[in-house]
Amino acid sequence: MRWILISFLLHTGLSDPNSNPGFRFQVTQKGINYLRDVLVPVVTDAIKTAKIPTINQRVDTPIGHITFELSSVRITNVDISHTSVKLDAPSNAVAAISNAFIALNGHWHYREDSWPHISDSGSVDISASQISINLNLVIGTTDKGEPHVTAKSCSFGIGHVDVTFHGGASWLYNLFSSSIADSLKDAIKDQVCPLVTDEVDNDLNDILNTLDLHTDIDDNCYIDYTLVQPPFVIKDALFVNGKGEIFDKTNPSECPSPKQDMPETVDSDRMVTLWITEYMLNTAGYAYQRAGFLQYNLTNADIPDKIPIKMTTTFFKYFVPILYKTYPDKDLTLWINVTKPVTFDVNKAGVSGRAEGTITWLVHVNDTLVPAFTLDAQLDLCVNLSVHLGSKSEVYLDLITVEPYVQLKSSNIGNFPVNSLETFLKFSRALIVPFVNALVKNGIPLPSFDYVSFTGFDFNLEDGYIQIHTDIKYVPGTRVSTDREHYPLFSDDFECKIKDKNDWANAVADNIIDFFSNEIN
Numbered sequence: 463m464r465w466i467l468i469s470f471l472l473h474t475g476l477s478d479p480n481s482n483p484g485f486r487f488q489v490t491q492k493g494i495n496y497l498r499d500v501l502v503p504v505v506t507d508a509i510k511t512a513k514i515p516t517i518n519q520r521v522d523t524p525i526g527h528i529t530f531e532l533s534s535v536r537i538t539n540v541d542i543s544h545t546s547v548k549l550d551a552p553s554n555a556v557a558a559i560s561n562a563f564i565a566l567n568g569h570w571h572y573r574e575d576s577w578p579h580i581s582d583s584g585s586v587d588i589s590a591s592q593i594s595i596n597l598n599l600v601i602g603t604t605d606k607g608e609p610h611v612t613a614k615s616c617s618f619g620i621g622h623v624d625v626t627f628h629g630g631a632s633w634l635y636n637l638f639s640s641s642i643a644d645s646l647k648d649a650i651k652d653q654v655c656p657l658v659t660d661e662v663d664n665d666l667n668d669i670l671n672t673l674d675l676h677t678d679i680d681d682n683c684y685i686d687y688t689l690v691q692p693p694f695v696i697k698d699a700l701f702v703n704g705k706g707e708i709f710d711k712t713n714p715s716e717c718p719s720p721k722q723d724m725p726e727t728v729d730s731d732r733m734v735t736l737w738i739t740e741y742m743l744n745t746a747g748y749a750y751q752r753a754g755f756l757q758y759n760l761t762n763a764d765i766p767d768k769i770p771i772k773m774t775t776t777f778f779k780y781f782v783p784i785l786y787k788t789y790p791d792k793d794l795t796l797w798i799n800v801t802k803p804v805t806f807d808v809n810k811a812g813v814s815g816r817a818e819g820t821i822t823w824l825v826h827v828n829d830t831l832v833p834a835f836t837l838d839a840q841l842d843l844c845v846n847l848s849v850h851l852g853s854k855s856e857v858y859l860d861l862i863t864v865e866p867y868v869q870l871k872s873s874n875i876g877n878f879p880v881n882s883l884e885t886f887l888k889f890s891r892a893l894i895v896p897f898v899n900a901l902v903k904n905g906i907p908l909p910s911f912d913y914v915s916f917t918g919f920d921f922n923l924e925d926g927y928i929q930i931h932t933d934i935k936y937v938p939g940t941r942v943s944t945d946r947e948h949y950p951l952f953s954d955d956f957e958c959k960i961k962d963k964n965d966w967a968n969a970v971a972d973n974i975i976d977f978f979s980n981e982i983n
Contacts, residue, residue: 482721485706486737493733535568562593584629592621607688613662616655719744722926732931747804756800793826815843835873851916856905
């Protein structure tokens with residue numbers, strides 16, 4: 463798994479800044495430098511695997527012509543003193559190593575060509591210094607929107623090679639060590655670049671191909687992070703533009719909501735920035751509405767015993783007197799149907815939303831549900847977002863409060879004013895908020911990478927998107943870390959503006975939301 467972190471770096475690449483994705487990932491120079499530092503031992507281990515072939519030469523010596531063999535050469539030490547990773551528009555990365563040192567040892571043997579065919583053998587120490595490697599990578603995508611990396615070119619240079627023979631007549635063979643050194647230079651050069659390019663073209667892309675860009679949220683929906691374009695580089699930063707769209711599993715369909723424009727880059731002291739757009743949130747509302755998830759039969763069984771609300775005509779007789787008069791002492795079921803996708807608005811002040819639908823009041827009569835009346839309902843939502851960061855990360859939508867508005871759509875018990883019922887619903891948001899939060903308890907998964915965790919947190923709320931600034935941490939040997947960090951997206955300027963004139967209902971409801979949340983959860 464020595465290319466895991468390289469796969470992370472290269473997976474987070476992008477291309478045309480004019481394309482508006484639902485999700486964006488930016489790696490800053492600080493993040494690239496961190497990955498570079500972590501990759502030094504990875505590259506060191508890779509170079510140590512190079513196999514130097516046996517070298518055979520015919521050499522003129524003071525004792526005559528001999529056939530000289532250098533075999534079993536292996537790399538014993540690699541010292542990489544300076545490395546750099548430079549990004550190059552439109553979608554290239556140049557990894558460079560300079561002034562590196564490699565130590566090798568092996569076995570030497572010679573045999574005199576003419577009679578009496580004298581032979582000798584011993585060991586050899588080799589040191590190669592002033593080594594440079596330059597690898598030019600092209601970051602792209604497959605026709606399936608998966609990341610793909612190609613090693614476009616590789617250059618390898620050695621400034622100096624010292625060869626020291628031990629054993630036998632080594633003093634003699636040290637006289638022509640420079641000839642052996644030239645052969646060793648060529649042998650090492652022939653091994654290292656093919657090794658590195660093979661790692662990229664095969665092993666690295668095999669790992670990238672296993673990345674799951676379609677992640678289940680729950681049984682109803684999944685999120686698609688397929689790359690919508692090849693990688694791009696702007697101002698020493700590397701980006702990835704992904705769909706960032708949530709789909710209904712049964713009947714996936716593109717969300718018609720408009721996508722937001724985003725600036726080219728963002729200044730941050732963190733290693734990476736995640737961009738969550740208003741469009742991405744709106745695809746959630748669209749997908750869950752299509753999946754039929756936003757429909758619910760509310761009954762007495764859903765209400766904890768300690769909450770003084772009962773789904774009976776007796777309980778509602780003061781809010782809808784005609785209902786009790788028509789059906790005295792009957793149980794009720796509320797058929798809640800969100801008829802339009804829930805929409806969200808992200809701006810510098812906070813995150814808000816709107817849900818529209820119908821509430822049909824069904825009366826239990828002789829084991830039959832009889833529709834009494836239907837309300838058109840609109841809920842204005844105040845939403846807080848929170849993130850769980852780690853090797854598996856999610857974004858959670860937490861409903862803070864709601865502002866309901868209703869009007870009578872149809873009635874089988876005659877017309878009646880809904881003012882009292884609307885006031886009750888405003889009060890009962892203390893029940894609605896924790897109840898809805900319990901239903902949508904699953905978070906939206908963020909792209910994750912094996913052996914890499916997100917840690918630390920800053921954020922910005924902007925018009926149309928949220929920026930999450932975080933750092934990455936390499937956790938070797940731990941494919942999925944259990945360490946988790948929780949952060950709420952909260953701003954001092956965030957406000958839930960309540961238009962409701964019934965201040966008493968708002969105050970009472972807000973004070974008991976926490977209590978009801980504990981009871982429901």
